[in-house]
Amino acid sequence: MLRSLRDKAHIEELRPRQLHVFDDPDRDDRGWVMSVAHLVVVQEASVARVDLTPVAEVHGTVYDHSKIIEMAVDTLRASYRAFADPERLLGPEFTLLELLRLHSAIAGEPLGKDTFRRHMLGQLVETDAYQPGVVGKPAKVYRHAAG
Template structure:
């Protein structure tokens, strides 16, 4: 048998450690455009974020940053990916755990939104984080009818189509879209009131 011995016990203090930050892409649809919440500090425009404090969970740090930096509360962001390029922050070694949350526009303070494709020149690698967040949401909306429930409990097919076009950034064929989403919907007995012409049937998620 080989004479294998464990390495001597080493203190964690012997290893260099990065600072850990959280940054969150808050996305919504406003005026038929996919938009993002941006905040500004002395370095420029960025996604809401902060450094994680000692004894704090990532989730708590995200909620604190949204409350303190963007004035938003009551959201449930999800982790997106860790951005760990050594040179991503010129202040030092900083790893960011990026998060994503999609919310109705009414959940965001007025004036906080920017069309995502107009969000240029963001600090650090926040444009990369935003791009990944947008790609993630677009993939989810391509696979299911309004998975984030931005439209509420009942909606018309036209409202659903316009929402998906806003998320995808392109026009969608009505017939193809209808065939794709109908299996996941249930037609109600109600129609949309107050519209000129034939009333539109209201649907809900199955």
């Protein structure tokens, strides 16, 4: 799996984790087939050379692959509901707006700004920095409270 992602998709520095073993005897008409699914989360810049399809637009998968995709999406969404940026997709420092945009993209829907802010602030540490190079009032920059 790692070699395939590295050689075909040109994605390096992967940290895969096992998602689930799919072993329903009826999942393939040809016989009992087992699949071990892994979840790999990468920064957008890492997949610049790859054609991506939004999860909501994935249709017509074979066997039980739609279940595998659904479980991966649900797992990632649950992780981001519980933690600010568990996969560290934003890097060490970020604004609340950047974090909100990331969470909205993962949730697949816009999230309420005020509720999101209240939910996240306990997991973040405000730095002395402000977002550089913006028009208007610059946003405060935060980092993760732990880790």
